[in-house]
Amino acid sequence: MDAPITVAVSTVIFALRPHPTTRRPALWIPLVRRIREPHRGRWALPGGPLAAEEGLAASAARNLRETTRLTPQYLEQLYAFGGPDRAPETAERIVSVVYWAMVRPEEADAGAAGVNVQWFVADELPELAFDHSLIVEYALWRLRNKVEYSRIAAAFLGETFTLAELRRVHEAVLQRTLDPANFRRQMEASGRLVATDAFRTGGRHRPARLYRHDRSIHLADNGPLTGQ
Amino acid sequence: MDAPITVAVSTVIFALRPHPTTRRPALWIPLVRRIREPHRGRWALPGGPLAAEEGLAASAARNLRETTRLTPQYLEQLYAFGGPDRAPETAERIVSVVYWAMVRPEEADAGAAGVNVQWFVADELPELAFDHSLIVEYALWRLRNKVEYSRIAAAFLGETFTLAELRRVHEAVLQRTLDPANFRRQMEASGRLVATDAFRTGGRHRPARLYRHDRSIHLADNGPLTGQ
Numbered sequence: 001m002d003a004p005i006t007v008a009v010s011t012v013i014f015a016l017r018p019h020p021t022t023r024r025p026a027l028w029i030p031l032v033r034r035i036r037e038p039h040r041g042r043w044a045l046p047g048g049p050l051a052a053e054e055g056l057a058a059s060a061a062r063n064l065r066e067t068t069r070l071t072p073q074y075l076e077q078l079y080a081f082g083g084p085d086r087a088p089e090t091a092e093r094i095v096s097v098v099y100w101a102m103v104r105p106e107e108a109d110a111g112a113a114g115v116n117v118q119w120f121v122a123d124e125l126p127e128l129a130f131d132h133s134l135i136v137e138y139a140l141w142r143l144r145n146k147v148e149y150s151r152i153a154a155a156f157l158g159e160t161f162t163l164a165e166l167r168r169v170h171e172a173v174l175q176r177t178l179d180p181a182n183f184r185r186q187m188e189a190s191g192r193l194v195a196t197d198a199f200r201t202g203g204r205h206r207p208a209r210l211y212r213h214d215r216s217i218h219l220a221d222n223g224p225l226t227g228q
Numbered sequence: 229m230d231a232p233i234t235v236a237v238s239t240v241i242f243a244l245r246p247h248p249t250t251r252r253p254a255l256w257i258p259l260v261r262r263i264r265e266p267h268r269g270r271w272a273l274p275g276g277p278l279a280a281e282e283g284l285a286a287s288a289a290r291n292l293r294e295t296t297r298l299t300p301q302y303l304e305q306l307y308a309f310g311g312p313d314r315a316p317e318t319a320e321r322i323v324s325v326v327y328w329a330m331v332r333p334e335e336a337d338a339g340a341a342g343v344n345v346q347w348f349v350a351d352e353l354p355e356l357a358f359d360h361s362l363i364v365e366y367a368l369w370r371l372r373n374k375v376e377y378s379r380i381a382a383a384f385l386g387e388t389f390t391l392a393e394l395r396r397v398h399e400a401v402l403q404r405t406l407d408p409a410n411f412r413r414q415m416e417a418s419g420r421l422v423a424t425d426a427f428r429t430g431g432r433h434r435p436a437r438l439y440r441h442d443r444s445i446h447l448a449d450n451g452p453l454t455g456q
Contacts, residue, residue: 005278007233007310007323050233052321056310080308080325082235082284093280095235097308097323149377 005093009059010047010132012078012100012139013068015107016156016172019121025172027122027143029136030067035116038089039129043118045136047096060099067117074102074155078139086131100139102155123175147173151192151213160210162200163187233310233321237287238275238360240306240328240367241296243335244384244400247349253400255350255371257364258295263344266317267357271346273364275324288327295345302330302383306367315358328367330383351403375401379420379441388438390428391415 012029019026031043046067050059057075064072082095120126122140127133146152153169167183187193194214199207240257247254259271274295278287285303292300310323348354350368355361374380381397395411415421422442427435 005233005235005280007235050310050323052233053312055312056308056323077307079305080284082278082325084281084283095278095284095323095325097310097325 005095007050008047008094008096009050009056009063010045010096010098010135011060011063011067011075012045012098012136013064013103014100014122014139014143014156015103015119016105016169017119025168027140027172028119029122029125030117030119031125031128032067033116033118034129038087042129043120043126043132044129045098045132046117047098050097056097057099060097060101063099064101068103068107070103070107072101073104073107074152075099076101078142079135081131081135096135098135098139100143102152104156104158143173154213160196160198160212162208162210164208166193166211233323235278236275236322236324237278237284237291238273238324238326238363239288239291239295239303240273240326240364241292241331242328242350242367242371242384243331243347244333244397245347253396255368255400256347257350257353258345258347259353259356260295261344261346262357266315270357271348271354272357273326273360274345275326278325284325285327288325288329291327292329296331296335298331298335300329301332301335302380303327304329306370307363309359309363324363326363326367328371330380332384332386371401382441388424388426388440390436390438392436394421394439 015028016025017028018024030046032046034040034042034044046063048059048063050056054062056077060075060077061072064070064075076099078098078100080095080097082093084093086096087094122136125133125136128136143152147170153166153173156169157165163184164180166187167178167180170183171178192214193211196210196212198210200210201207243256244253245256246252258274260274262268262270262272274291275288276291278284282290284305288303288305289300292298292303304327306326306328308323308325310321312321314324315322350364353361353364356364371380375398381394381401384397385393391412392408394415395406395408398411399406420442421439424438424440426438428438429435
């Protein structure tokens, strides 16, 4: 029963940045180029073995910091991957606890990437090492689902935002255009937004009211160990 | 970096049964009495070390089968618990991938418990071994959250059910009485229910229409490996 199983922690880090061709906001993730076999030269999710005295979330936060120099605003456990056939190239069996993080555009720009770190458009990735393509696909599916019923979109935005800014996050995540009037009605009905007294001015448009998310609604599910 | 970390899988199994005092539907879970140190004699979640060739979900299904003789209708990964201080009594560090399952009342009755297995009212548990009290608390919190936006309540019911039956599941999970008319409106607005042409007859009440859940809405999140 005491199989030699290694525990690793990997992190899918999402940011919204303009798509290189369309210039519309798109989801990007940073990847790390593997410098060792197996899969040497392939891109992989940031991560590594769980250190002896390190908590799971602490390990994920370290991945994020080492890859992007960022401390997490939104960091949540996504899923544990542990099928016995995940890495047939290696003798060991690896159970990966995967976290996901969302960072704001200004954070993503500030976090300079190292020589073996590069940001990619999440829907246009090369084939990744191990089962990491599958993991990213799952993270995208969960994000697209979750944006419909939670305030997860807030993780990509500043403290306050206009409805148009929020709609553009939803559009980027869902990869489809949303009708502004319908979106407004849906958000107002959700009870997740609080209108502020402030307005975004400037530009060609008339001033737009700023909203914030209802902070009584939990943003990240940090599990039961929030205090740690 | 290669710390001796053991991977275990544990399963929180929920069923709805009448509360022993109030006779109203309540959440119950089966626990296993520990026959070894540490925590000998204490009740714990069913589970154990991940076997060398066993997938995570397969291990959880085995927990369920061995504890209740049931095969899972609803089995989903809940969370991975891996803080370095989870089991200070033992020398080893254990990362537990926890699954949760929901079984229907007739299944829960059919699954005979062994001599060291006993069903408890989930909100009235004794102090459990290790951090299992915390894990159950988290599972209850997630269930109470999730019943508000998903069709998870279906896991406790048969293929078809009346609105009153569905409301009693919600009441048991949320531990509060719900107004029947409001509940009906809310469920009809959710788009998750499909009215059938059949009615529940008999008893003192007038015939009640039977509903089923929209099967195009995914019940359990089986991760990306649904095919396995």
